[in-house]
Amino acid sequence: MANQFKSHPSFMWWARDHTEFGEPPSRTPSSVGRECIPPTTRQSSVGSTEHMPTTRRPSSVCSEHVSLSTRQSSVGSECISPTRRQPSVCREHIPPPTRQSSVGCEHVSVVSDSVITLPSQGAMTPATTGVNTPIFSGGSSQEFQYKIEKASPETARHVALRMYESMKRYGLREDAGKIIGKEANEIEEIKEEGVDRVGRKSEELMGMDYLLRDGFVSYLRDMAKITPPIPQQVVRFSNIKFTRKFHVSDGTYETFGNKVVKCFVGPLKTLLQEKDSTWLQVLKGVDGYIMPGSMTLLLGPPGSGKSTLLEVLAGRVKETKNSILEGEVMYNDKYASEISLSRLIAYINGQLNKHIPFLSVRETLEFARDCTQGLQPENFTPQMRKFFAHALVEGQDPFLEYVLEILSLKEIQHKLAGDEISDTDRQKLTTAELALGTYSVMLYDQPFSGSDLAATYDLVDTLRTISRIQQSSAIMSITQLSQEVFDLFDRIILLGDGHVLFQGPRQDAIPYFSNLGYTKPSHVESNEFLEDIAAGNGSQYLAQGARPYTLDELVACYKISDHYNDIIRIVHKDDGKHTYWVESEPGLGLSLKTPSKYHYSADAGPRRETELIVAKLSRKVGHSGGIESTGRVQTGDVVTAISMNKEEMQYLSVGPRKTQHERASHVYSRLKQARGRIRLQVERYKDKEEEYQAQWEQFQRPFVQTWWKSTKTLINRQIKITKRLHALIKLRLLQAVLLGFFAGTLFYKLGGQYNQQKMNSIRALGFVSTMSIMLINLVQLPLYMLQRPIFYKHKTLRFFRVSSYIVANCIVNLPQTLLEALTYTLCAYFLAGLSMAGNGSPFFAYVALLCLVAYFGSSVFFFLSTISSIPEAGNALAGLLVSISLLFSGFVIYPSNIPTYWKWLMYVNPIHWANVSFCRFQFSGGYPDPCSNHRGQLAFCDQFPTMTVGKGYLAFYELSEDSKRPWLPYVILLGWTAIAIILTLLGLKNIEFVETSQSLPYIRKSATASNYKEDADSESESYNSFSENSDNYGASKSPSLQNSGTSYRKMKENGTVDGWIEEFRVDLERNGLGIPVEPVTLLFEDLSFTRYNGGNKERSSVFSNITGYAKPQNMLALLGGTRTNKATLLKCLAGRVPCIGNLQANGFRPGAAFCRLIGYVEKLDAHQPYLSIRESLQFSAALRLGKEVSSMMRNIHVELVLSQLGLLPYSNKLVGSLHDSTGKTFEIAKKITIAVELAANPSILLLEEPIFGLDITGTSTILNVLSKVSHSGRVIIASLTHANGRVLSFFDLALILTEEGHQAYFGPVGCNCNELLDYFTSILKAPPYSEKATPVSFVMRVLGLGIRKGRTPQINYAEAYQVSFLQEINSKTISNLKKLIKERAPEDQFSTYSAPYSRQAILVLLRTRRFLWRNVQYTYGRLTGCIMIGLLMGSLYYQIEYKDTYGATSRMLYIYMQVLLVGVISANNVIPQIGTDRLVYFREKRAGMYLPVFYPVSWAVGEIPYIFIATLAVVGIGNGMAGIGTGSMAEFLQYWLALFIFTLCVTYFGMMITFLAPLPTLAAFAVSIVTSMWVSASGVVVALSDIRFYRWMYWSSPFQFAMNVMTSISFYCNTKECAANCSCPKFPDGSYVWDRMASLRSLNHERMDTDIYILCAMCVLFASLAFIFFVVLKHNSPPQL
DSSP: OHHHHTTOHHHHHHHHHOOSSOOOOOOHHHHTTOOBOOTTEEEOTTSOEEEOOOOOOSSOOOOOOOOOOOOOOOOOOOSSOTTSOOOHHHHTTOOOOOOOOSOOGGGOEEOSSSEEEOOOOOOOOGGGOSTTOOOOGGGOOHHHHHHHHHSOHHHHHHHHHHHHHHHHHTTOHHHHHHHHTSOHHHHHHHHHTTOSSOOOOGGGOOHHHHHTTTOHHHHHHHHHHHSOOOOOOOEEEEEEEEEEEEEOOOSOOOOHHHHHHHHHHHHHHHHHSOOOEEEEEEEEEEEEEEOTTOEEEEEOOTTSSHHHHHHHHTTOOOOBTTEEEEEEEEETTEEGGGSOOTTTEEEEEGGGOOOOTTSBHHHHHHHHHHHHOOOOGGGOOHHHHHHTHHHHHTTOOHHHHHHHHHTTOGGGTTSBSSTTSOHHHHHHHHHHHHHHSOOSEEEEESTTTTOOHHHHHHHHHHHHHHHHHHTOEEEEEOSSOOHHHHTTOSEEEEEETTEEEEEEEHHHHHHHHHHTTBOOOTTSOHHHHHHHHHTTOGGGGBOTTOOOOOHHHHHHHHHTSHHHHHHHHHHHOOSOEEEEEEEOOTTOEEEEEOGGGSTTOSSSSOOSSOEEEEEEOOOSTTOSOBTTSSSOOOTTOEEEEEEETTOOOEESSSSOHHHHHHHHHHHHHHHTTOOSOEEEEEEEEOOOOHHHHHHHHHHHSSOSSOHHHHHHHHHHHHHHHHHHTHHHHHHHHHHHHHHHHHHHHHTTTOTTOOOHHHHHHHHHHHHHHHHHHHHGGGGHHHHHHHHHHHHHHHHHTTOSOHHHHHHHHHHHHHHHHHHHHHHHHHHHTTTTTOOOHHHHHHHHHHHHHHHHHHHHHHHHHHHHHHHOSSHHHHHHHHHHHHHHHHHTSSSSSOGGGSOHHHHHHHHHOHHHHHHHHHHHHHHHHHOOSBGGGGTTTSHHHHHOTTSBHHHHHHHHTTOOTTTTOTTHHHHHHHHHHHHHHHHHHHHHHHOOOOOOOTTSOOOOSSOBOGGGSOHHHHHHHHHHTHHHHHGGGTOOOOHHHHTHHHHHHHHHHTTOHHHHHHHHHHHHHHTTOSOOOOOOOEEEEEEEEEEEOTTTOOEEEEEEEEEEEEOTTOEEEEEESOHHHHHHHHHHHTTSSOOEEEEEETTBOTTHHHHHTEEEEOSSOOOOTTSBHHHHHHHHHHHHSOTTSOHHHHHHHHHHHHHHTTOGGGTTSBGGGHHHHOSOHHHHHHHHHHHHHHTTOOSEEEEESTTTTOOHHHHHHHHHHHHHHHHTTOEEEEEOSSOOHHHHTTOSEEEEEOTTSOEEEEEEOOGGGHHHHHHHHHSTTOOOOOTTSOHHHHHHHHTTOSSSOOSOOSSOHHHHHHTSHHHHHHHHHHHHHHHHSOOOOOOTTOOSOSSOHHHHHHHHHHHHHHHHHHOTTTHHHHHHHHHHHHHHHHHHTTTOOSSSHHHHHHHHHHHHHHHHHHHHHHHHHHHHHHGGGHHHHHHHHHTTOSOTTHHHHHHHHHHHHHHHHHHHHHIIIIIHHHTOSOSSHHHHHHHHHHHHHHHHHHHHHHHHHHHHSSSHHHHHHHHHHHHHHHHHTSSSSSOGGGOOSOHHHHHHOHHHHHHHHHHHHHHOOOOTTOOTTOOSOBOTTSOBHHHHHHHHHTOOGGGHHHHHHHHHHHHHHHHHHHHHHHHHSGGGSOOOO
16 A cells, blocks of 8 residues: 555645654644645636536647656746846846756656646645745655655555545545545545544534535535635736825923913914924835735835735725825726725724624624625525535534634634633634625734734634635735745735835745845745845845845836736736636646637737647646635636746746747747746636626625614624623612612602602702713713724624614613613602602603613713713713703702803703603692692792692792693603714714723824934934933932033934944943943752642643753743743743742842842833833832942933933833834833833843734844843843744743643754754654754744644653753753852842832832823813813802892802712722723832832822812812802812812722722722712702711711811801891891701801811721722732732
8 A cells, every 4th residue: 555655746745744654734724725626616707616617729639647857946037027128236146047958858748739738746835835945756755755665554554544534634535535546435444443543434423514524625615616706806006105294293292281281372382383294105106916816915114004005905095184195996997986895805903803802702703794794594595505404404504613613713612702712812703704704805904913923824824725715815914924924825015115125926035036136044034034125134135245235226126027017017907807826737738829719818809929828727636726826727828927947937928029929939948848846827807797797786785784684683792792791780780779779768758748848859859860870871981982993893894884783782772771760760769758649650750751861871971982082081071961961950050040141051951851850740749739728838839829839849949841741851851862872873983083092191193203203313302301301210410411412413413323322331331330230140950830720729730840041141042832831930930930949040049139130021011101211211220229329320220221222212202102103112112121120230131922023123123132131241031932043043042841841952042043953853763854944943843832733742852851961961061050159048138129118109109190290181181171160160150149049059059069070070080090000010019119008109199289270270260250169268268178178088089999899890880879879968959857867878978078168168157146237148038048058958167177177087098998908909919820
């Protein structure tokens, strides 16, 4: 049997990667990319494959096929077009075109004089088709043939069955049977006998398992035959130019102070000062195309225009007053503006990689399927039902199930798509959403940021398979690439500064630049090589004696190349031809024919010139076009380009007709001598059939589903979300129950009593009820904003209509609203003794009223979520809206006292009408006695003696308007609800906010051009302000640095800026001004760590017996294992996690002294966003450097670190503003994280994934920085995942773990990783090293940890290391180091913290002060809110007189509303702000920077000045206009002081609850409930004499104490000592206002001082409890490992 299959190419491609008899690659995504498509099917014009007979031509064509042997050949393709004269810049370093010798003719099958059959080379995966990839003759090697021939029968049988399994998985089941010489059923019987990989018989498989029995590619190919095709799109774009207007940043940022000043001088400054702006051309004439079935990789350094180009192709860039877009984008023969791109194009970037966290993975995909997949199981054709029968019987959706399988989401399908899944799985889920849709073109802008390279490979491989089968196309810009991922693409577009530097086949990219003199080293991956050239760093790759090309010269070379000419030919031709790229297929016949004889000619008109035509197809099974080719070859296809012998593509259709004829003839003659792989570029016209036109028309419809069906789908989704939020629903119901029960017991049995004070309380119950039920819905605002980014994504992808989304939300919210209203009513109505007259109609009217109010509140908050850019803005708008609703409700001010200019607002206020309606149905029927019976007892009965008591009360309090229209309040509520919904619809349709973090500083709405200016401009500013900034930390000004800005400008003019900076740094160090680094050697022996699993309490080993060392100026890389292995080991080396073994640094074991030597750079870049970079470093240095370091030395050290890391240009920019001011955000963020640790001057720097998420430029920058840091005498230890050879070459030592956490290697890396490679290749029975692989990828692959994981290693590399000579050398080295280092006992002088407590307190307080000063969204937003409240209330209560009860009551209710609004808003606003920098605090606590209690103390102290100013604004504006509390300066100051202390008290209360609750949502619920109870029990809505059960709450409410003080200050008049001409205000009946109010409200002027002291004591109490909760409670501490 061995001889039967040993030379078959289909077997040998598998054996090539697995020289031992192991298992072939079994990764799901990668395994689907290796299958050929049978010859009995052809590619339809829209992507499906269907049966049709091949068209025969009248020439005599033989089908005989002969294989060519293959050998290596040099790259010698031409770089320029012969039709143009080449400029001298491109003529240099280009070797002359190579001519193929006439040897080897015996290897070609010449069928006739006109047809040449291509050699039998077979398709290979792109991962093995690189330029330097060796190709085995006949797909085999002599070594492997020898092994097969000498193998035992059992081994041969084992290998044969594995080959059969592999080929069957790739859809070649029949082929495999023919090769082995057995029928398929016979082979299955052999397998059942006991071979190690026993599979079930196909008859035993059920559902999708049965359909996928032959692999995914076979399933997709068969499915494509019977399902409607996707419209294929040829995307052509020509002369794309995009220019954008940038506002140049002046380097300043907004603060609370300049924001206040701007309010007064801003408008004038805007009129007088012109904005400094500039126009910048981002794209500079980009041409190209995207063909169906192809994968295009978009490469380029940061700022090259990749994202802009993708947005232009997606139709997301529009021409505005600040941007100019030129050029055209065509989809087939239509302009982009003429068609609906939404159904054709899917645009995804990393920011849109989000999903609703309350839906499972399966539910998310089911929703995507329903919205984007028009073919549902219920409308399958009979043929489709037959094909999918096995899945349909099991109740499975074939489309959904295969996507879950192909993307390996089956195991997590029931997990929620939030924190339960990893970032990689989240990216897979995004890809799955697109795979379920029917998109022709998929554009990815850095979609896999955060994924490791293995996950990226799987995802790209899956997309490649889908593109091939469905004939869709994909163009991607990916941050981190490996060579394996690079080789999955068909074409490359390389951008540099908006220009195209290369566009063409992926295999031609490296040879193209090789012809220009750039040589790619073996340890550098292709994408790194290309991006370095585009970034201007290509000089390192130049051959000896060559000179580098400028960017303009590279552009000029590209534009005279045949690659560019062929692209221009395709882009500018107005025909419907499709272009495909085909790997060499055995038996494919080419002929030189006249085009007019063929139906699929290149041009319709006949001509004399000849073209190279596909004359015949292969008859061999599995060789009519495979996954490696972008499309199906058909007879008559015109060959427009060809590559032989691994040369660049030779384009046959560029230049004049004569040149084309000569090229075709020349290539045809060379085909007879061709050897090895042949690549073809073929063209043919698009089939235009009616069925495809119908499919196109279907895709032109904007949505898959009808409006009603889409709404129904969304309703089902919202119901699922609601069910998942059952905890939140329960909390809302609990809030309704508590508030309802509280209201019922507070107003207990007050209804129906003929007492004016109790009747006033019943009227107040309506106000309290509407306020409470409306505010319950406020919790929905953050939920709506959480789902908003997902809505934007779905809207862009045309999942549903905006109207359907809104209607679905409104329908799903209705039951919840009704339930809450009913619950509140049942708890409050009967306890309060409200009216049940008229068979209980008031009860049902009350339920309906609360339901409408609650629904109105829900709709309004939904609307606010659509117009609020950030949560702070939403909360501010909600607070303003609630304030207006309550102020103009008619309860807190009598209608007759409302100024004329505000009356309209009362009449349009739905809450006012709700109160009117409540009073009407309560008092009209609830108090039927005539007023004549109560004259003298009820004041209003004296005025209305002929009315009933209830109607008289309504008339007295001006609540009887529109009494003949009881339905009017309900209509107004419904009308405002409808208006809110319509406004929401308009908002979601027309407004889309770019997501930004709520904790980031606000710089400008417009983009800045800082990233396009010279960094030196910023650096000059940085030096100018150095002295000013350093002074903030108590540092003395350095004379040598004060004039640095002037010196800097002079140096800049002389062009020696960099030299001056380096000279400055070296001079400082030479003069001893830098802080010396203590040389430290880190030793670790037999380190082990075991974790207890939480569920079953079992122990699992994370790593064991790890031994090594790191000396000064050494860089050690931790590789292999899992991320958990490396991260835990790194924490153990840092002394943060206790482990078993010997760990010491210069003799110090883990402890305070040990930690002083360590700097730990965490993976998460968490920094205070409102500090500048310099301030962040100064903060770290001041807290972590010892007492012996002076403040001047600290600041000099900070400047050195800034210089060393290249952060001086950005040093005065706020950390959070870098996303606006630079295009290198991630790189700078990582530099800041490193710099913050270097500010502590550690001897050992440990870094957790320092290059994670960085592009090539950022990676090189960070590694160069670390190399410089290492040279300063420090030890660098970094964990790396999937490092390449170039990255690892920066390191001196490597420690490699196996997947189980054992040590497989510790030793030197060597130049280009040669020492690492030598060790692993020297191990006995280790697989041989292939030159096609980089050293690191080879090592990871043999350990089973590569990007394309193979079988489990047969060698125990951990044991091999333990018995190796290298381990002996390491043991001796460690022994020698231990002799040199004496172990030291822990020294007592090392305290836990480096800085004294006084410095810690000052610095943390100063840091929080800066946070609040620069966080204008919070502090200035609060001031603005207070000003608005002051203006509203001042204008509403403007100079109301005491002439009657109405005026006096309204003036007193002013104080009540002022306290209510300011107090409730302050308590709620602090909740989201406390958590904005919690991650920063966690990092600082792990680093041991300061005592934890200083963090909440700094917040408590920092809030004081802003509350002081905000309350001054309220009192100054509001009281000044209303004339309350302004009788004298002393009275005004007392009033202001009382409001200030009260506001501080409730703010501390909110802070306390925030630290007490584990989640901000729970804190918001608690604060809302408690403040509502305090307000209700404060003696205003219910008099103290009528409160039965809650007197304790009255005396514990800060609202009550504040109102007593403020009312006494404003209204007190000593009536007891009043003479005849007393000035105390009186009522018309002669009674004094103060006496009346004091008796009704239980006011006491004598306890004013006591109340002030009580409020101060409550401030201290709440603040102290907040401090205790923060320090003690576990959820306020960093999570443990």
